[in-house]
Amino acid sequence: MVFSSLTFLCVFLPAVLxxxxxxxxxxxxxxxxxxxxxxxxxxxxxxxxxLLIAASFINFLLxxxxxxxxxxxxxxxxLGIAVAFDIIMIGIFKYAAFLTESANLVxxxxxxxxxxGLPLGISFYTFxxxxxxxxxxxxxTGVQRSYLKFIxxxxxxxxxxxxxxxxxxxxxxxxxxxxxxxxxxxDGSRQFVMGLSKKVFLANYCGEAKDLLLGSATHATAGSAxxxxxxxxxxxxxxxxxxxxxxxxxxxxxxxxxPENFNYPYISxxxxxxxxxxxxxxxxxxxxxxxxxxxxxxxxxxxxxLIVWALTGLWHGASWNFVIWGLYYGxxxxxxxxxxxxxxxxxxxxxxxxxxxxxxxxxxxxxxxFNELKTFFGYLVGYGCQAYDITTISALCANAWxxxxxxxxxxxxxxxxxEYITSIKYVGVFLECIIMAAMFVGCIAALTGATSNPFLYFxx
Amino acid sequence: xxxxxxxxxxxxxxxxxxYIFFSPADTASIEAENRxxxxxPELSAETLISGEFASGFDSYVNDNVGFRGxxxxxxxxxxxxxxxxxxxxxxxxxxxxxxxxxxxLETGLMLLNGRVMEMFSKKPxxxxxxxxxxxxxxxxxxxxxxxxxxxxxxxxxxxxxxYRNAQDSQExxxxxxxxxLSASITAVDAYGRLKAAEESRPEDSEDGLxxxxxxxWTMDGAYCGYEALMEKTGMNPVDKNDFELKQGxxxxxxxxxxxxxxxxxxxxxxxxxxxxxxxxxxxxxxxVVYDDGSELEYGQDAPIFDSTKDxxxxxxxxxxxxxxxxxxxxxxxxxxMIIKDSYxxxxxxxxxxxxxxxxxxxxxxxxxxxxxxxxxxxxxELAVVNxxxxxxxxxxxxxxxxxxx
Numbered sequence: 097m098v099f100s101s102l103t104f105l106c107v108f109l110p111a112v113l114x115x116x117x118x119x120x121x122x123x124x125x126x127x128x129x130x131x132x133x134x135x136x137x138x139x140x141x142x143x144x145x146x147l148l149i150a151a152s153f154i155n156f157l158l159x160x161x162x163x164x165x166x167x168x169x170x171x172x173x174x175l176g177i178a179v180a181f182d183i184i185m186i187g188i189f190k191y192a193a194f195l196t197e198s199a200n201l202v203x204x205x206x207x208x209x210x211x212x213g214l215p216l217g218i219s220f221y222t223f224x225x226x227x228x229x230x231x232x233x234x235x236x237t238g239v240q241r242s243y244l245k246f247i248x249x250x251x252x253x254x255x256x257x258x259x260x261x262x263x264x265x266x267x268x269x270x271x272x273x274x275x276x277x278x279x280x281x282x283d284g285s286r287q288f289v290m291g292l293s294k295k296v297f298l299a300n301y302c303g304e305a306k307d308l309l310l311g312s313a314t315h316a317t318a319g320s321a322x323x324x325x326x327x328x329x330x331x332x333x334x335x336x337x338x339x340x341x342x343x344x345x346x347x348x349x350x351x352x353x354x355p356e357n358f359n360y361p362y363i364s365x366x367x368x369x370x371x372x373x374x375x376x377x378x379x380x381x382x383x384x385x386x387x388x389x390x391x392x393x394x395x396x397x398x399x400x401x402l403i404v405w406a407l408t409g410l411w412h413g414a415s416w417n418f419v420i421w422g423l424y425y426g427x428x429x430x431x432x433x434x435x436x437x438x439x440x441x442x443x444x445x446x447x448x449x450x451x452x453x454x455x456x457x458x459x460x461x462x463x464x465x466f467n468e469l470k471t472f473f474g475y476l477v478g479y480g481c482q483a484y485d486i487t488t489i490s491a492l493c494a495n496a497w498x499x500x501x502x503x504x505x506x507x508x509x510x511x512x513x514x515e516y517i518t519s520i521k522y523v524g525v526f527l528e529c530i531i532m533a534a535m536f537v538g539c540i541a542a543l544t545g546a547t548s549n550p551f552l553y554f555x556x
Numbered sequence: 557x558x559x560x561x562x563x564x565x566x567x568x569x570x571x572x573x574x575y576i577f578f579s580p581a582d583t584a585s586i587e588a589e590n591r592x593x594x595x596x597p598e599l600s601a602e603t604l605i606s607g608e609f610a611s612g613f614d615s616y617v618n619d620n621v622g623f624r625g626x627x628x629x630x631x632x633x634x635x636x637x638x639x640x641x642x643x644x645x646x647x648x649x650x651x652x653x654x655x656x657x658x659x660x661l662e663t664g665l666m667l668l669n670g671r672v673m674e675m676f677s678k679k680p681x682x683x684x685x686x687x688x689x690x691x692x693x694x695x696x697x698x699x700x701x702x703x704x705x706x707x708x709x710x711x712x713x714x715x716x717x718x719y720r721n722a723q724d725s726q727e728x729x730x731x732x733x734x735x736x737l738s739a740s741i742t743a744v745d746a747y748g749r750l751k752a753a754e755e756s757r758p759e760d761s762e763d764g765l766x767x768x769x770x771x772x773w774t775m776d777g778a779y780c781g782y783e784a785l786m787e788k789t790g791m792n793p794v795d796k797n798d799f800e801l802k803q804g805x806x807x808x809x810x811x812x813x814x815x816x817x818x819x820x821x822x823x824x825x826x827x828x829x830x831x832x833x834x835x836x837x838x839x840x841x842x843x844v845v846y847d848d849g850s851e852l853e854y855g856q857d858a859p860i861f862d863s864t865k866d867x868x869x870x871x872x873x874x875x876x877x878x879x880x881x882x883x884x885x886x887x888x889x890x891x892x893m894i895i896k897d898s899y900x901x902x903x904x905x906x907x908x909x910x911x912x913x914x915x916x917x918x919x920x921x922x923x924x925x926x927x928x929x930x931x932x933x934x935x936x937e938l939a940v941v942n943x944x945x946x947x948x949x950x951x952x953x954x955x956x957x958x959x960x961x
Binding site for chain 2: 282485528540
């Protein structure tokens with residue numbers, strides 16, 4: 097199920113909130129959350145529900161084992177088993193076809209390529225489970241002995257399929273006891289509506305413009321290629337950050353505090369800064385569970401950096417273009433760290449160059465087919481196409497204000513204005529309610545009339 | 557105080573969402589989209605596991621929420637605030653197109669001066685299949701049957717270069733296919749006639765060769781195709797001024813339905829037609845051949861111009877597997893068989909003036925054998941008449957090929 101669907105907004109969310117608040121104690125509340133999360137997951141992916149339950153149950157038991165033998169060699173062994181199990185699981189379900197195809201290509205072999213569908217959200221929930229077993233081993237968190245609570249953590253529907261990647265330690269206390277204060281509920285509902293609006297008004301319409309410009313139904317031109325990839329740049333950001341906002345907002349409505357995942361990444365002045373602001377929970381995961389254990393900044397930092405970025409790329413999808421995309425950032429970060437630290441001090445110019453790097457990066461990210469990728473980069477420099485055509489001009493005019501809105505909403509300015517007007521004495525609160533209602537009704541209307549409404553990060 | 561107001565507002569909004577879910581469905585808004593509302597899917601273990609129930613339920617909710625008409629209208633309004641449409645530039649939107657086969661293709665639509673025009677994307681691999689299908693049809697025809705191929709371009713092809721160049725050249729597609737046809741198939745140059753007629757037409761004239769918001773040609777457009785075919789067969793075309801020009805019903809067209817949310821309430825178009833039917837004495841019969849070879853005849857009293865039907869369906873009442881039209885005033889036995897898509901339907905009212913029998917076969921619904929039909933009618937001529945977009949549909953080319961087997 098997706099958040100930005102009428103089924104979710106008109107049926108699922110009201111029903112879950114009602115049942116949740118009718119439940120009198122934490123056990124019932126957790127049960128409501130776990131069951132509704134499993135229904136939420138099964139809605140889109142019924143056949144892989146069993147994998148989610150089984151993977152979480154096995155890790156749940158292994159973590160108890162790790163805890164039991166804490167400080168002894170058995171604990172390390174069980175951790176090894178757990179990590180191997182998780183990596184093999186994601187390896188089979190996400191990377192088996194990719195690895196076989198790559199092997200066939202390198203060794204000119206002809207192993208049959210397995211046809212396994214990608215289980216929804218596997219990259220997200222596997223990482224959450226992994227962080228949990230490692231944290232138990234490191235004694236960074238206590239062990240959970242109730243499977244109900246553990247499955248509630250793993251499957252919690254707000255963040256189950258597209259993050260943020262929540263670590264067990266961040267919700268450990270809330271699983272035992274949580275009081276939702278009215279402030280939390282109000283803030284959560286506001287963040288939810290804002291996230292929904294980002295997704296429905298900005299991401300979806302940017303997606304439509306991008307589909308027209310980069311799709312096969314119209315002619316490729318240099319102008320269309322640039323404009324298309326710029327719309328994709330905004331689609332990705334508002335899609336994913338909108339989703340995260342909705343997740344964090346719902347979390348607060350249910351009494352959880354999930355970590356923020358985005359912090360205006362498109363105002364960054366360097367690639368380093370961009371990755372401190374984009375998908376922060378993923379960068380955090382790789383920093384704490386891969387980069388630092390490899391030696392971090394102390395030992396072989398350049399090697400560590402490249403390993404982390406190749407893995408970051410691969411996490412996004414089982415295709416070589418993602419590995420290239422990851423390494424592209426790895427190399428850029430390396431160069432930046434060594435030679436260009438001063439560049440970020442130049443305002444505007446550094447913003448522009450950073451965005452150029454990011455937009456080109458999304459080009460690598462978008463095309464999973466190498467030939468298409470090559471052709472696309474040709475188009476960017478005008479090779480084999482016209483500079484622009486009527487489609488380019490039409491798309492620019494028809495989405496001119498959308499583009500302006502996207503640029504604006506990528507900066508903290510609208511939020512500052514919002515906070516200012518909603519804090520005006522007496523009228524501010526009414527304005528806030530009116531804005532919220534207008535956004536929500538607009539979203540319901542846009543979803544009713546929508547033709548296309550995919551979530552991009554679902555496939556990762 | 558703020559927390560109370562915000563929380564209450566949000567809860568009221570959620571309650572309103574529940575309310576629209578339980579409100580009676582707005583059936584009129586679905587009818588306006590020319591389709592039926594999704595029904596509540598069957599709940600069973602099988603549909604649950606396959607995910608069919610979930611996707612069916614989502615469609616059901618989308619189609620059956622209350623106030624759907626108002627909500628979609630609001631959605632269109634919101635969309636219109638995202639930018640502007642300069643009159644000279646028009647608007648290009650993405651859409652899908654299908655021609656009544658299983659395949660659906662991504663396509664661009666150009667909205668310009670109140671017209672909605674499909675944008676052509678050339679597919680050389682499928683063009684090859686199209687030409688092969690025609691060559692295969694030729695190979696099963698007796699040598700004495702003359703065969704023609706007419707591919708009809710659409711209106712964007714004749715717009716000014718700045719608009720026309722946003723799509724692939726339809727002229728090139730037709731030339732490429734013609735060059736792949738066997739020597740015993742005569743290519744009919746509808747393109748040239750349409751181009752000449754379009755160029756001589758005053759720019760602001762209301763009546764055109766194509767409908768404004770439909771992908772088909774008008775009877776005037778079809779007349780160009782008719783003249784081109786007559787030129788190749790060596791017959792004289794009838795003069796269109798011999799027939800009374802009448803005005804049919806208002807209609808919008810199929811492309812309008814796709815572009816509606818991007819248009820500002822355009823006026824419906826009038827359908828004009830040359831009343832060939834009242835000048836002559838025609839008999840129609842329709843026929844379907846089932847997979848097991850059995851047949852059923854129907855539609856014996858059907859008219860050429862069916863005023864009970866909307867839009868382009870006015871011509872012959874739409875597509876049928878086989879339609880046989882006899883002109884009782886001609887007794888020379890001359891018969892033409894036409895393998896066709898819907899473009900031929902507006903051409904038929906002209907052709908019936910030159911042949912005693914016109915037999916139309918639609919490969920999308922005809923399940924019989926062409927050889928048998930050729931034996932039955934012993935046609936003098938066979939023409940394959942399709943609009944150029946059919947050469948981008950792989951499955952249509954397969955269907956075309958199948959009837960030769």
